Amino acid sequence: MSENLPFLVIAAPLFGALVASLVGWARPRYCYAIAMVSLAAGLTAAIALLVKVSGTVSGYEYRLGGWPPPIGIQHWVDPLSALILVVITAVAFLAVMSARANLQLELPGKERFVYPLMLLMVTGLSGMTLTGDAFNLYVLLEITSLSSYALVAIGRGRAAASCLNYIIMGTIGASFYLLGVGYLYLKTGSLNMIDLRQIMIAGDMHGSQTVITGFILITVGFWIKMGLYPLHGWLPNAYSFAPHAASNLMAPLMTKVSVYVSLRMMLSVFTPDFLAVHALWAQTALLVATIAIIAGSLIAYSQTDVKKLLCYLVVAEVGYMAGGMWLMNRAGITGTIYHIAADAFMTCCLFLGASGLIASTGSRHIRSFRGATRRMPWTFAAFLVGGLSMIGVPPTCGFFSKWFLIQGAIEGGAWHFVAALIFSSLINALIFFRIIELAYFKDVEHEDDVSHPPQVQRNEAPWGIRIPLFITSVVIVLLGVFSPRVINWIERFVDSVGVT
Amino acid sequence: MSDVLTFIISRFNYWIYIVLMMIGLYAMIAKRNYVKKFIGMSIFQTAIILFYVSTGVKSGATIPILEHGHDIGHAAAAINPDHYANPLPHVLMLTAIVVGVATLGVALAVVQKVHDQYETIEEPEILFKLGQE
Amino acid sequence: MKVFAFVLVIVTGIMLVVTAADFPAWGDAHSPPNQYLSTHYITQAEHETAVPNMVTAVLADYRGFDTMFETAVVFCAGLAIAAILGHEKKKRYVVRRKALPKTEEGDIIIRMATRFLVPVTQLFAMYVIAHGHHSPGGGFQGGVILAATFILMTLAFDLKTILGRFSEKMTLIWANVGLFIYAGIGVLCVLLGSRFLEYSALHKILPGTDEIMARSHSMLGVEIGVALTVMSMLFAIYAHLVSKGRLEDGL
Numbered sequence: 047m048s049e050n051l052p053f054l055v056i057a058a059p060l061f062g063a064l065v066a067s068l069v070g071w072a073r074p075r076y077c078y079a080i081a082m083v084s085l086a087a088g089l090t091a092a093i094a095l096l097v098k099v100s101g102t103v104s105g106y107e108y109r110l111g112g113w114p115p116p117i118g119i120q121h122w123v124d125p126l127s128a129l130i131l132v133v134i135t136a137v138a139f140l141a142v143m144s145a146r147a148n149l150q151l152e153l154p155g156k157e158r159f160v161y162p163l164m165l166l167m168v169t170g171l172s173g174m175t176l177t178g179d180a181f182n183l184y185v186l187l188e189i190t191s192l193s194s195y196a197l198v199a200i201g202r203g204r205a206a207a208s209c210l211n212y213i214i215m216g217t218i219g220a221s222f223y224l225l226g227v228g229y230l231y232l233k234t235g236s237l238n239m240i241d242l243r244q245i246m247i248a249g250d251m252h253g254s255q256t257v258i259t260g261f262i263l264i265t266v267g268f269w270i271k272m273g274l275y276p277l278h279g280w281l282p283n284a285y286s287f288a289p290h291a292a293s294n295l296m297a298p299l300m301t302k303v304s305v306y307v308s309l310r311m312m313l314s315v316f317t318p319d320f321l322a323v324h325a326l327w328a329q330t331a332l333l334v335a336t337i338a339i340i341a342g343s344l345i346a347y348s349q350t351d352v353k354k355l356l357c358y359l360v361v362a363e364v365g366y367m368a369g370g371m372w373l374m375n376r377a378g379i380t381g382t383i384y385h386i387a388a389d390a391f392m393t394c395c396l397f398l399g400a401s402g403l404i405a406s407t408g409s410r411h412i413r414s415f416r417g418a419t420r421r422m423p424w425t426f427a428a429f430l431v432g433g434l435s436m437i438g439v440p441p442t443c444g445f446f447s448k449w450f451l452i453q454g455a456i457e458g459g460a461w462h463f464v465a466a467l468i469f470s471s472l473i474n475a476l477i478f479f480r481i482i483e484l485a486y487f488k489d490v491e492h493e494d495d496v497s498h499p500p501q502v503q504r505n506e507a508p509w510g511i512r513i514p515l516f517i518t519s520v521v522i523v524l525l526g527v528f529s530p531r532v533i534n535w536i537e538r539f540v541d542s543v544g545v546t
Numbered sequence: 547m548s549d550v551l552t553f554i555i556s557r558f559n560y561w562i563y564i565v566l567m568m569i570g571l572y573a574m575i576a577k578r579n580y581v582k583k584f585i586g587m588s589i590f591q592t593a594i595i596l597f598y599v600s601t602g603v604k605s606g607a608t609i610p611i612l613e614h615g616h617d618i619g620h621a622a623a624a625i626n627p628d629h630y631a632n633p634l635p636h637v638l639m640l641t642a643i644v645v646g647v648a649t650l651g652v653a654l655a656v657v658q659k660v661h662d663q664y665e666t667i668e669e670p671e672i673l674f675k676l677g678q679e
Numbered sequence: 680m681k682v683f684a685f686v687l688v689i690v691t692g693i694m695l696v697v698t699a700a701d702f703p704a705w706g707d708a709h710s711p712p713n714q715y716l717s718t719h720y721i722t723q724a725e726h727e728t729a730v731p732n733m734v735t736a737v738l739a740d741y742r743g744f745d746t747m748f749e750t751a752v753v754f755c756a757g758l759a760i761a762a763i764l765g766h767e768k769k770k771r772y773v774v775r776r777k778a779l780p781k782t783e784e785g786d787i788i789i790r791m792a793t794r795f796l797v798p799v800t801q802l803f804a805m806y807v808i809a810h811g812h813h814s815p816g817g818g819f820q821g822g823v824i825l826a827a828t829f830i831l832m833t834l835a836f837d838l839k840t841i842l843g844r845f846s847e848k849m850t851l852i853w854a855n856v857g858l859f860i861y862a863g864i865g866v867l868c869v870l871l872g873s874r875f876l877e878y879s880a881l882h883k884i885l886p887g888t889d890e891i892m893a894r895s896h897s898m899l900g901v902e903i904g905v906a907l908t909v910m911s912m913l914f915a916i917y918a919h920l921v922s923k924g925r926l927e928d929g930l
Contacts (some may be wrong), residue, residue: 053865053875060751060862067758068855071848108742112877117719119744166755173748179639185748188645192652196759199656206659206763207672210583213653216573217587224642225567225594231879232601232702235715237638259698530907556704564695569687576799605706607858610721611814612731625722628708632717633724633733637742640734640819641749648756652915655760658923 051095052121058087059138063165070158076147077161085142088172089135092128096417099128100535104542107178109363115178116241122178123470125539126383129532130306131175133387136521137298137394138168140514145291147510151405152289154201164295167193170302171497180227180315180434181237183307184220187271191216194300197292198284204218208283215280229260230315239315250251252320254543260525261316264398265331267309273306274368275338279359285360286353289520293353297360298394302386305367309382313543328372332460335369338362341464343473350412352400355477358397359436362470363389369463370451376537378454379545383448388525392435392444395518398430402507402515418485424516425507426485430520433478435526443525444531559600567593580660580667584653591646595639603633610636705711738817739898742875746901747861749819750908754854761847764924792924793835798826808906812895818902822909827923829914838922847918847926849912857911859903864897 062084070077089156092316099105105124107115116144135164142164146406149157170190177183199209220513231237233256234245253256266277273281283299285293321328342362349355402425407414435444455463507510525532554561566589573586610633612625661667664675724736738746799822805872808821831843865876873880878897879890886898918926 050869050875053869057862057866057875063863064855110876110877111740112874113741118715118741147854156762157766159758159922161761162758163755165658166751166758169751172567172750179745181641182742182745182748183753185641185645185745188649189748189752192648192752192755192759193658195649195652196755196762199652199659199759199763201864204676205675206656206663209656210580210653210660213656214583214587217591217649218571218574221590221594225597228594228598229698231598232710233711235711235717237716255698255701259694262694382709499702553700554888554903557699557707557784558698560702563698564692566694567691570689571691572684575687576681600705601703601710601712602707604708607708609765609815610733611731612725615893625717630721630733632713633720633737634716635712637737637745640738641745643747644751644819649751651756651920652759652763654920655763655924658920659763677906 051174053090055088058084059165059169062161064375067162075158076155081161089139090126092131096128096132116236116238119182120178121176127175128325133390135169137390140518141295144511147400147508162195163193171299174303178239184224186424187220194296194396198288200296201289207285208287210246212280212284213424219267221364225491226263227258229256242315268304268308272301272364272374274364275341282357285357294397297397300388301364302390309333309371316546318490330373332369332463336462336466337366338365343470344384347473352409352412356396373454373458375454375457381450381454382449388443388447392432398515402511406505406507415481415484422506428519431522435522437474441526442522446529562595563593578669580657597638598635602635607631645649688827726910729891735811735817750905752798753909753912757915760916760919775806787810787855789835794920797828811902818905822906825910826913850915854908855909864900
């Protein structure tokens with residue numbers, strides 16, 4: 047049975063979605079339990095997979111249908127995909143755990159749709175992480191995208207209008223990827239990632255115009271999907287107007303998985319040698335990433351809507367990762383991979399905290415943080431852990447990822463990238479200290495009337511949001527404390543693909 | 547000169563797909579009506595399907611279904627691969643067609659919802675109404 | 680915006696045109712995609728799966744995992760559209776009727792023609808599904824034809840009447856059943872000690888088959904699952920889109 051673990055990770059949420067959609071017709075309240083059980087099963091399988099991979103040299107394959115790789119579809123599990131898989135399933139578990147409290151407030155009566163769609167999305171995301179077949183990845187990407195379009199559009203108010211642009215941009219991104227894969231297929235005749243790499247090396251195709259254009263199409267496609275700055279147009283509106291239950295799941299995972307796939311394409315399909323030949327690309331990509339970080343941070347600073355602010359922080363964080371992977375040295379790639387894991391939890395923590403805040407105050411304006419330390423000390427403390435990690439305060443995980451990224455940038459001589467990283471940390475510090483100031487020093491009302499401190503009502507976020515929020519903030523600290531082990535694990539992968 | 551012509555004619559499938567794809571891309575970005583944008587999206591995806599399918603063509607080959615397939619014990623060695631079109635692009639594009647239909651369906655549903663809310667499907671008018679809120 | 684779009688289109692177009700010069704010519708039987716995997720599928724598919732239609736063999740067996748998610752995409756789209764357009768509390772308007780109404784408005788010729796066409800078309804759809812191993816066809820195609828018969832009926836009669844016979848709940852159930860059949864066959868293979876979707880393991884429970892015939896028969900099962908999901912979800916998508924989710928009066 048342990049051989050079948052990769053399929054279990056995918057099948058658990060898939061069957062969960064089917065059962066939830068059926069049961070939800072008659073008994074919508076059971077959907078939550080079904081979703082939690084299937085995600086817990088997926089998480090368990092992912093952890094088991096991680097343990098199993100630690101015993102192998104470089105990873106192992108799982109042949110779907112029993113066909114050998116280039117003929118059939120293959121799952122490829124190596125230290126990187128196992129790590130990302132655990133992160134995805136864990137964040138999904140925490141985000142869906144908070145969905146019940148959010149849905150009761152926002153979309154009562156839609157549970158029977160929301161949970162199956164969320165589970166289908168997790169299915170797609172886990173599948174994208176595991177698959178070793180370039181075309182299979184497209185199908186899984188589309189199932190993820192379709193469910194996320196629906197989760198955005200289901201919301202009230204401006205959600206549907208912002209979803210239209212999301213659909214258009216998302217389709218352009220996915221279609222570019224599909225076309226890029228088509229170019230590679232035209233040149234090599236294969237669709238399997240490992241096979242593609244071997245054929246391209248054996249046939250010495252790295253100079254071929256088709257391969258180069260294919261690479262550009264795939265990269266740009268995923269830049270759109272991850273929301274890198276000039277192509278980010280869909281992201282802030284879609285994520286901030288989506289129902290909280292949906293954005294808690296999408297914001298941490300969608301962009302990170304796109305970054306992961308992009309990295310996987312660069313390292314495992316197009317080797318580092320191929321990228322080294324075209325040095326101009328790395329410079330362009332680093333420049334774009336630098337602009338993305340600076341622009342994302344600045345726009346975030348100017349926002350007053352909490353969720354919009356967080357969305358632009360996500361845009362800046364995408365710049366970190368998109369730049370980090372193009373540094374193409376050991377520290378840079380390690381930092382990027384570590385940041386994928388760290389940022390998934392950080393973003394999850396911040397979005398959970400924001401949804402808790404909105405649930406208890408009813409307002410999305412940043413002013414609703416006023417007096418938060420007294421009204422909701424626990425919720426705010428957990429939110430702040432995410433914020434401190436965004437700034438990069440040790441011992442949270444955000445510090446270590448930034449450390450490695452800066453180290454990699456210095457080694458690679460990308461000083462503008464170093465400057466952007468430091469600048470972004472400063473802006474993040476400004477943003478979160480402004481929130482702390484509001485929360486700690488300003489009361490809800492009578493802010494000038496110091497002599498008569500008002501009786502403050504305790505108004506914590508609902509337990510359904512607080513519990514996953516606490517767990518996430520603990521994970522952020524733990525991930526920081528145990529960072530040497532995680533880094534070792536990542537370096538095992540980085541060394542195996544030959545990045546120096 | 548004739549070399550250039552032969553070159554152009556022998557790759558006509560690629561020129562057609564590029565033109566179609568660019569029409570779709572232009573419509574998706576430049577058109578203001580969302581239904582027109584989604585028509586562009588359909589053209590865009592169809593162009594990619596055309597590209598894939600055209601790579602599987604072999605001149606003079608028939609559809610990828612084995613002749614005399616009912617006779618059990620048909621020797622595999624007797625099959626000449628050049629007689630049958632490449633089945634793989636067909637399979638891949640069956641998937642892409644289904645995905646395209648599904649995306650279009652979801653997109654039209656969202657357009658209907660937006661039309662319910664704002665009573666228009668023109669992008670500038672929606673933005674104008676959003677600005678008034 | 681138009682200028683920007685034009686420039687973008689021109690730049691992308693030039694990039695693609697330049698690349699196309701590197702491509703193999705039209706109909707070249709010796710281009711890489713027509714050689715490597717293609718040769719294996721063409722020469723070995725019948726040998727390995729006992730299915731002469733290579734497209735079916737690749738679709739349902741070699742790349743069966745893709746097809747499972749393709750079915751899931753259809754399911755997801757149906758669910759998504761119902762979620763976006765669906766209204767929370769619906770009135771119970773559906774009245775079950777024994778026969779199609781005789782005194783509805785509309786053209787009698789169209790209604791009578793539909794009565795004749797639908798059974799024949801559905802029979803043909805089943806042929807397309809069942810004979811997908813030997814002729815062009817399969818689950819998707821058959822499922823779409825089945826969905827088309829329902830859509831034809833809603834056009835000839837009205838949406839309410841047809842939903843009385845094939846309600847939203849039924850579409851959901853049948854779509855689920857379809858995907859359960861597909862994924863269930865895959866899980867059955869695991870339970871029989873093999874890998875996911877490795878149909879050859881099923882020869883242990885299918886009487887009178889060997890490992891290769893088991894693949895052929897399981898493909899039929901998988902195609903039936905696909906057809907059920909596609910049929911019910913495409914009809915559900917149509918019903919939601921034409922009535923803006925109210926599921927009352929369509930076009």
